[in-house]
Structure formats: structure tokens, C-alpha cells
Amino acid sequence: MLFLDLLADGVVTGCAVGVVAVTFTMIYSTTRVFHVAHAGIYTVAGYSTWFLTTRGLPFWLAIICSIAVCAAVGALIQHQLYTRLARRDAPPLVLLIASLGALVVIQNLMAALFSPNILQIPADWRVLTVGIGSIRLSMPQILLAVSSLVIFAGLLAWSRYTSLGKRTRAVAANEFLAEITRLEPRRVYITVMAIASGVLAVPGSLTALDHGLQPYTGTLVLLTATIAMIAGGMGNLFGAFVTSVILAALQTTSTLVIPGQWSIAATFGLFVILMIVAPTGLFARRPR
Amino acid sequence: MRCTLRVSVCAAVLLTGSWVNYAQAAEDITLAALLPTSGPSASVGQEEQQGVQFAMDEINAAGGIRGHMLRINFDDTQGKPDQAVLALNREIDLNKVPAVITAFSAPSLAIAPLATRKKVLVLNPAAQADKLGTASPYMFNTMPLTRDETEVLAHYLTKTLGKKTASIIYENSAAGIDGRNDFIENFKKFGGAILSDEPIQPADTNFRPMILKAAAAKPDVVFTNVIQGDSLPQFVDQVTQHGGFPTVVGTTFLTPAMGLAGSNGWYYTAIRGALPPETDQAIMKKFGTKSVSVYTREYYNDTRILARVAESLIDNQKELTGENFRTELMRIRTFDGVAKISFDTNTAVRNIDILQVQNLVGTKVAEGRVGE
């Protein structure tokens, strides 16, 4: 059935977007930086995995290396850029523009190093498909959905049960409080950036494996993710993930009723209206 | 045979040497190519640049145009209209170019009025938006426009293959939308029906929702123009993964699909044109590429056309002005390069072939000419 097929495709895409949204939310609620360069990390993930597999590394090993690469790039951006700006009391607008600068640099560095053309990670098994009822999904799609759910659950557990995760939530709740109780927010920030960037390597690489990679595609993924973050209720990891899946599924299934070229406009239009009607989002907690 | 070739090469080299000496005295001929060498279209822009570069080097190595070295300035348009206008103004002002080579529909349409006012010849090797046909008396298109290609394709599909219904997957960009509209018009003209049409966003490579929808309409064929040529492998993969997908048909843009597993049986129109194999080899060697793209070929060809016109002007002792370039181009009318090209209007009439991918190779199954 066409609706189910479209829904499945949308949900898979939504899972990848969900990981971006959850990690973006983690970063935003702790560091208060609107970290648009996150889209650049997503791009780095694909290229790093592509580079390593073409040099003969097996795919799974390449992904593990990419996790390290992304974590390092994320930590570097935090340490070299945001921390320095924060020391100068930079307002959010300045941080945002600096982040935008970092995004432009990363994307074009990839284009300069690996050409602006679409690249394909070499792995024969990527074209295999699996049928679930009438729905057919490719191997990378299945891996993408499963790994995204695992990462999502992992991040939720991390923030609830580990001491570092709890500390992160403390910093997110009140930076000043965290500072006086010696939680060292600067170091917590770097850790959060490293973790959030590192896990991005998994969906970044799998999406690239599934349908190729280009330098500039991360931006639209991030846009959907930020919208999911806001619509899902600021700082709410669960809301961010679920809204991502809903948004992506809506984008594909809505083509059944409205012409395809309007589906993106319709999704964003809907979001703008939601923002006017309910600025605190769908899954917002009650204000304190 | 091989011996003769060697001899002639030697002769050419000798001649070249003497020409070069002479050429240093003569003034350079300066033209410009306005290409997107940065931005999202840069990958195509690069291929185009290689074609121009190769032709220029080849011409100069052979002694230039009647002793004048050919110099072509590459000026970046980023694929944007305003940058293209600035670039053309820059070339006219600083380098007094009488003729330019252009790329992509939007920048080309943007410079058209300026070209008319300044009387500068604009040669368009590959952009196919229908509006280009009447954009300026100074703009010449050496590729048939989308309208012509889709007409040939639709005629073949309906009349020869007896296909009745089609779905469309098109790129939501200038060329993509033109292709879609033209195909709908022509396919209906020949009695076919369109069951669905789905856009893909430029630079998006997840085609699955559109593939699913196109297949669900159960058409005889699916017309597609996935304009970003290098995203075709992803398209072919996803069509293969879907399984049982109707026959895919398309225009020149589908050419790179041959050679990809899964594209067997697809039909596409091809604007006839080929370079001598040794030129192909030389181009691949020079730029380290695995094949010579349509863009490289056509830009090579158009550079040679400009050189041919310039040569003829020199022979007739006319000044190298844009106006003279235009009159001379229309006077010569027919050019024999990668293909036989003739200008009855501002858009060339060229042979269009119908090819089918058979055993991963595009095989000619029919010939067509516009206006049948």
C-alpha cells in the first residue's frame, strides 16, 4: 500500500533527523549556542567514512573512526570558537554568526578536498533490500532506523542515569548554579559537544551509504531538526526525536494529498502557524 | 596508417613551431567563458571549463587562429544572474571581448539583454530552457532546446513503441520544469496520457517517495530528468531496489545512466555528437577523468565554433566585433564539429537519436529530427 510505503520511508528519514535534533537539543540546552555548524559535522561524518572505506577499511571500522573524527571536530569548535567567544561575553547573535561561518568553512573544505560531486561509499551490500510485509527497505535504511533508535535510547539513558549526564542537565538548568557548585561548565560543554558530534557520525555515514553524499546537504536536515527541537518543546529530548519522525513522515505522506513541490513549504508553513498559536511547542513542560 | 599519422603529427609540430614564432607578433584574440566555477553548479562548471580549456590549448598549440593566440578568460558566475551580469560587464569593459560562451539557463537569460545592447555574441552550448530560443538576437544555442528533444522522444514512445501512459519525475529547477512541461505537452499531442508528476528538490538524492508514487500510478513509462547528472547512480540504485519499476525514459540528461547496472532497457534521446576517439583520449589524459562528459564535449565544440568564426573574419579582413561575429556565424551557418550543426534560427538544428541501454551500452534504436 502506497501510504505505508511512503510512511516507512518518511519514518526512516525521520530517525536520522531525530538523532540530529536530539544532539542539537543537547548542545543548545547546555551551551546555549545555536550550533548550526552541527550540519557541517553531519557532512564530515559521511566524507570521513567515504575516505576511509575507499582506502580499504571495512565499513564498520570506518564508522567507528568517523565517530572519533566527528567528536574531535565538535570538541575543537567548542574549544577554539565558542569558549573564546563566551569569554568575551558574546551575545547569542554573535555566536550564531560565528557558527554559520564554521559551517561554511567545513562544507567548502569538504568540497575543495573531495570535489563538489556526489560520492558513493563503496559497499556492495548497500543495494540489498529487505521486505517487511509490502514495505521494502534497503539494508542501510534498516541499519539507519535501528541505530538511530539505539542512539536515541542511549542518549536518554545517559542524560538520566550517568553522573555526567545529570551534571549536564544541571548545567542546562542553571549555568550560574553549576558554576558556583564547581561543575566546571566549560568542561561539561566540551564533553557534550564531543558526544553529540560523535554519535552524529552514525546516521551521517549511513545516510551517505544509502543515497550518496554531497557537501551541502546537511543544511536542510539540520533545519528540519531545529524545527523539530522547537516544535517538540525546547530542551525536551523525547519531544525533539518524536517530532522529527512526525515531520519527516508528514513530508513524504503529505504528497498523497498535495502536489509534491508544495510539501516542504506546507510543512514549514504549518510550523510557522504552530509557532504563532503555541510558541512553547507540542511537548512543552508546564512553566515553573 | 599509423605511419601517416606519425608523419602528420611531426609536420604539425614543425609547423606549430614556426607559427608560434610568427604568432608572438600578432595580437591575441580575447574571448570569455562565463561559467559557474563555484557554488552548487560548480561540478558541471568544471567539466565545461575543461572543454573550453582543451580546445583553447589545442588551437594555440596548432599556432592559434591565423597566427593570433586565442585567450579565453574564465569568469565565475556562481550560477547566479547578478554575478553573470557583472561578469559580462567586466569582460566587455576590461577585455573588450566580442563574444562569450555562457552556461546555465538563469545566468544566460540574465545576460541576454546586455548582450543585445552591447552587441556581444553569446554562444550557449548546453543550457536548454525554452526561453533561450528568443532571449536575444545575439544569443545562439548549439543544443536543441528541451522542447525539441521531448518532441522526438514523445513521438517515438507513442508512435513506435505504442506507449499510452506516463508518469513524470522531474527536478524542481528551471531545466527540470521546462522538461516536464514540454514532455506533458508533446506526449499529450501524440495521444498519450500523464498519470502523475512528482518533483524532486535539486540536490536531494533520496528519490524513494517519488519512485514509490510514480510506480503506484502504474504507467507504461516513467519520464525523468534528474538534472544533476551525477545523482543518476543513486536514482538507478533506488529504482533497482524498488523492483518491477516501469521503463524509464528521458533526454540527454539520462546519458550517464548507461553503464550503470539496473538501467538496461531505458530509452533516452541523445543529441548526436561525438569527438574523435583520440581527442577523447587526450582530454581524459589531460584532466585525469574516466570519461568525457556531454558538457566537456559541447564546450569543446563551441570553442572551436568561435575560433572558426574568428578565423573566417580574419580571412575576410573584417574587424572582430560582436556584430561581425554574429553576421559571420549566420553566414557560415553550418558547422561540422562534434556533429553537423546548422543555424536556421538562433537555435541549432541537430540530429537527435533515440538510444536504448542494452547490456549497459547506449545503443541507437531510431533517428529523429525535430518537426516530424
Add this chain to the structure above:
Amino acid sequence: MSGPYLDVTGVSKRFGGLQALDDCSFAIEPGQITCLVGPNGAGKTSVFNVITGFIRPDAGQVRFRGQVLTRMGSRRIVGLGICRSFQNLRLFADLSVLDNVTVYLPSRTDENPFRPILRPIRTEIERKRRMAAAMSILEEVGLAHRARDAVRNLSYGEQKLLCVARLMASGAELLLLDEPTSGLSAQALEAMIALVLRLKAAGRTFLVVEHNTRIVQRLADSVVFLHQGHVLAQGEPAAIVADPKLGEIYFGGAL
């Protein structure tokens, strides 16, 4: 004019699980300084927010010279002559001292972006007039010499004086001051007290949130004691301060 000058009757406000104001009632006499005291979290700032229209109470009403304020926007309330300051000052940090005051001057036209374009000369005259008015207010509070400085370069005491200057500029007759003396040096404190008393002598009325009982005794004509959003007592400062029960709530709550 009927009834009291400012009359708060039975105001309640709930935020989520917190009862910020609970059947809160008191009144203010014109030309007097009324101090609002009570332990932290007693709802003093909430009272300010309700009076100035920043929040809408769940129940009860506020009347100013017989007019009900509770349904009005803060714009109209300022127009009627009530203006407030903030505990965390909320100065315009990047604007000059002078501009901080000019923004508070009442005007019917400063929200119209087209006026400076359509009537440039009149706007310019108006601008000059407003600057002169602001300057005279700055002279009154003793900040005239810093008029061109950026606010961020002022000392804390000067910033607090500037807050009062802004309220003066608004032309309000009832000024609501949220902790005007906290964190001030002895010298700055005296300047502040002197300024408030001078303004009172000139006919303005004050409602002041104040913690320091000594300052309360120096300033207040009347004291309102707030506890858990409810007014426990209102009266002469000496009487309130001397009440041992209130003292225990106050200091017990603060500890």
C-alpha cells in the same frame, strides 16, 4: 475622587504549583512613601507586576483613583501615572545615560516610524526638547555629568539613580521602586534616600520594596507586611517593626 488613592483588594495569583499572591489587600495614601516588606518569596515583586499590568491576577482587583487597572495594559497604566523599576535594573546597557532617560519620556509619536521621515523638522525640534527635558532630570538626580556615557560604565549606585531618573521621566506620580537601596555603598545610599525624600516633598507618591528595617523607618510613612502572598499587617513603621510576631516571620523566613 472617591475612595483611596491606590487600592489593592483581594488579589490572588497562582503560578503552576506556587501561590504567589493570596487574597492580598492593602491601600496607599497620596504623597506618602509606603514600604512593602516581607521575607523572600513573599510576593512583593508579584504585587508590582499586578499593579503595572505585567501579569493578570486570577482574582481581585487594583484601583487607582477609582479606576480599575486590572484589565488594562501596562501602556495605559503608565499613562495614568504609575511607573515601576526593576530589581535587576533592566537599563539599556548599550544606550547612553541620556537616552535611557529620553526613552522613558512620555510621547504620543515616538512609536511612529514614518514621522521622522514625513515631518523631519518637527521631529528634530521634539528631539532637542526631549534631550533638554532628560538633561534637567539628570541634573536633578546628579548624573548630568555622565549624560553621554554608556550605561555599562556607570557605578552600581549611579545605575540605581538612573533607574529613578527614568521613572521621573515617565511623568508618573506614583513610583514603584523595587529594592532601590540594596547593594549600595553608604554614600550612594544617602544620595538615594535624599532623592526619594526630595521627590516626595515635590508631591510624588512611592511604593517601595525594602529589606533593611532601618531604611524602612527612615523612609516609610506606612508599611505593608507581606507573607506568602498575603498581607499580614499594615501600619506605622514603628509599630510594624516592633511587632515581635512579624519580626520572627521576617527574620525566621530569611534565615
Add this chain to the structure above:
Amino acid sequence: MNFFLSYLAIAEIYALASMSTNLLVGVTGIFSVSQGAIFGIGAYTVGILTLNDWASFPVAMAAALILCALTNLAVALPALRIAGDYFVVTSFGIQIAATAVFMNLTDITGGASGLAGVPPPNVFGRDLDEPGAFILLSSIVLAAAALFFWLVLRSPFGRLINAIREDELAVTAAGKSVLAAKVGVSALSGMFVGLAGGLYAGFLSFIDPGSFDIDASILLLTMIVVGGARTLAGSLIGPALLTALPQVLSVLPIPSDAAGPLRQILYGLMLIAFMLFRPQGIAGRRL
């Protein structure tokens, strides 16, 4: 000469748009990334009206002015309820939606292939098709706009919107209507960028959705970041520099197949460097 004049004309057009961005983003602190879309509405209004001969150039410009003021108002509506980073994403959404409209409303906008052959501005019966003639018009418009910008910024209204950026609550406490001021500044800013859009259509004679996409919005933002927020000089310097940058780079001998990405990298590094070392831009005030 024409090259220089056409560069100047484009720089002037962007300077107009920068003043608009400066009013909205730099002064009032409404961080909008949909300026490109409003710019486009101005361009399309003039393009459509003059191309179809429905209105003369001055009338079309007036229409663009009004339409852009109204749309910008609608765009800024969410900003009246939500602040800061929330609004960034909302206006991003508006930008995407606007691009889709330019792209897909084919009958009106010409769709993705754009509108070709927009007639040059015709003022007092003269066609301003040469950069030399056009520059007169654009300079006069720019000079008038600059005067207005200066007048507005020094007026009480100018102080008020500055104060809104600093602290909305304190402005409310002053008895001023933040809403009215924001509505006003949105309309005014829409007019500036509408003028810019109209001139752009008349000068280039060709417009397409790609010229008014998110990249255009970001370019407009970058111009005030580099030039400097909240000053007239900043609104002029930023566009002049950023329009010149590609021109200068295209003359430099950079291997052309890497030139594109390299230039973008340079551009990104420049943004970062400005934020780190000179967040006030070349001639602006602290952001």
C-alpha cells in the same frame, strides 16, 4: 567603465537592502533570515507589473514598497510572540516557503526559470538601460533612503527601537508599546528592501527564485556583520566590500577548479574572524 558602474549599481542596491536588515536585525534585534524573500517580493512585484505592462516603473515601485511593507509585517508577526533563536528558525521556515512560492507559482512568477526581459526602469519617459543612466536613479534613491535612515535612527523612534533590542520589558514598563514599534519598524524595513528588490529587477532585467533564496538572506546578514550594525556607514561599507570581493578574487590567479570552495572558505573564515576579533564590524557598534 560600465563594469565599474554596474558593480556600483549592484552595491547600491545591496546597500539599500542592508539598511533594511540593519533596522530590523541590527537595531531592533529581530533576527530575521527571511530578508532575501522580501527582497524577492519587491523584485517580483516590479518585474511582473512592468513586464506585463500593467504599471509604469514608478507605480510598480510604489506597489513593491507597499507589498513588502505588508509582507514583512506578516513575517515579523511571530517575532512579536517569540524571541531570539526561536524566531531564527521561524523566519528560516518563512524563507523556505517563499522560495517554494516563487518557484511553483509558475503562472505568475515564471517558476524556476524566472522572469526574463523585465524592461529597464523608465523614469520621465527615459529608459535607464545603461549602467551610467541607471546609477543616477539608484544613487538618488540610495541618498534619499540614507537620509531617511539617518533621520529615523536619531529620532525618538530610533531610540525606542534601540531600547527594544536592549530590553523589551523595560520598554513596556516605560509605557511604550513594543508591539506598535515592532510593527512600525517591520513595515519600514520592508519598504527599504522592497525598493532594493524593485531596482534589482529593473537593473538586471532577469529574476529567478535562486536569487532570493536562503543564501541571499545570509548574504544580506553578512553584509551588516562585516560592515557594522546600527550605523549608516556600516550599511554602505558591508555591501560595497562583499560585492567587490568576488570581483577581486576573480582577478586573482587562483586555480579555477578550486576557486569556488576556496572563496567560500575565505568567506566563512572572515565571518569567524569578525566575530572573534571585531564583532562590531568595520564601522558599527557592538552586536
